[in-house]
């Protein structure tokens with residue numbers, strides 16, 4: 411299983427992740443990314459389905475500040 415959240419402290423609002431994985435990431439009022447999948451609320455507690463794994467990895471690989479965190483277990487933020 412896969413879980414994800416965005417470290418907003420290091421996100422520079424570059425806008426890449428939401429373009430790469432729009433089902434997983436969107437932006438807050440300041441343009442900082444956050445996980446919106448199934449109303450996760452950027453907690454990192456919502457399991458991402460397998461059909462989105464490619465988008466998930468592409469978004470993480472494309473983030474210039476490594477702000478997209480991915481793990482096999484829930485983050486419990």
Ligand code: F3S
Nearest residue numbers: 421422424425427473
């Ligand atoms: Fe921020 Fe990285 Fe997305 S800088 S907008 S988390 S690609």
